[in-house]
Amino acid sequence: MQIGHHRIDPPVILAPMAGVTDKPFRQLCKRLGAGLAVSEMTISDPRFWNTEKSLRRMDHLGEPDPISVQIAGTVPEVLADAARYNVDHGAQIIDINMGCPAKKVCNAWAGSALMRDEALVARILSAVARAVDVPVTLKIRTGWNADNKNAPTIARIAQDAGIAALAVHGRTRDQQYAGAAEYDTIAAIKAMLDIPVFANGDIDSPQKAAQVLRHTGCDAVMVGRAAQGRPWIFREISHFLGTGELLPEPSLTEVRDVLLGHLEHLHAFYGEPAGVRIARKHLGWYAKDRPENAAFRAVVNRAETATAQMALTREYFDALIAGEPLSLAA
Incomplete structure (x- = not known):
């Protein structure tokens, strides 16, 4: 699959998620098989470009x-x-956010709220596409609510404005992340466009990825929440799409090593104490399906230093690997 002159291989994409798809997570997911990883959204207001948060979000070195x-x-x-x-x-692809359902974003008439004003959508897409000589992509939802599912209209506007690829989350803004994603609207959009279309929403396994691609005819799948704590899902999906075979689950040793590497990168990227604090949610995601998860989180979340956080995490997984009773001390 191509976006402009960029080949996206495999056609499995990490969805942009605020507070999640930072540089450490993007790099990890790419290493584990994502063909493309989209950054968390950056604010367009130039007054905030030099804040510490924005400078980190715009850091793409390496x-x-x-x-x-x-x-x-x-x-x-x-x-x-x-x-x-x-x-x-450093951006080589610009993605426009018209899919975020968060209240504070929509209250500012950004994110998925923009889908309520098709004329404004057309002006935004045309202005951005004309402004840069790199591909511009767009992420939308199926509409604002069940009575206003205008994603096909927005999709046509996007293609006419010069958008290079379109990602569609199979829910309305009102649904947030509730209920099941529906793919019929995505399939209808794909059938009417010439540009690549990515299917997003509830893609949480290799089998589901293949099913959604068959149902929608899309060019790629976009994975969001299912990658939290499971960044190897990208290689699993890629392998299944290519061979029809399921990869074995990663060993506890690999999970430990992936997690420790992720923590180390978070600590280096954010410093202390921010890196320790940000790492806590990732620790919870990695451990959510493991034994003694609650006890692990209760202890590791009290770690105030990178050294302590790393040591407690290593101790937890080493005990699991050895098959020993877990003894986590505060």
């Missing part, structure tokens, strides 16, 4: 190509400037 950066906002000219700024700072 990140494997292609580098896709999501921008969020509501004013066409401001979003165009943000696209130019991010391209100047």
Whole structure:
């Protein structure tokens, strides 16, 4: 699959998720098989570009190509400037956020709220596509609510505006993440467009990825929440799509080593205490299906230093690997 001149192989994409798809997580998912990893959204307002948070979100040094950066906002000219700024700072693909359902984003008339104003959508997409010489992609939902499922109309506007690829989450904004994603709308969109379309929503296994691709005819699947604590899902999906065979689950030793490497990168990227704090949610995701998860989290979440967090994590997994009774002390 191509986005502009970028070949996306395998066609399995890490979805942009605020507070999750930071540089350490993107690099990890790419290493474990994601063909593309989209950044968490960056604000388009230039007044905030030099904040510590924005500078980290715009840090792509050493990140494997292609580098896709999501921008969020509501004013066409401001979003165009943000696209130019991010391209100047390493972005090779610009993604526009019209899919975020968060109240604070929608209240600012950004994210999926933009789908309520098709004329504004057209102005934004045209302005950004004209502003940069890299591919521009778009992420949307099926609509604002069940009575306003206008994703096909937005999709046509996007293609006409020069958008290079479209990701569609199979839920309305009102659904947030509740209920089951529906793929009929995504299939209808794919059938009417010439540009690549990515199916997103509830893709949590290799079998589900293959099923969704068959049902929708899409060019790629986009994985979000299912990658939290399971970054190896990308290689599992890729292998299954290519061979029809399931890979074995990663060993406890590999899970330990992947997690410790992830923690180390988080600590180095954010420093202390921010890296320790941010790592806690990832620790919970990695351990959610493991024995003694509650006890592990109760202890490891009290670690205040990177050294303590690493040691407690290693101790937990080493005990699991050895088959020993878990003894976690505060």
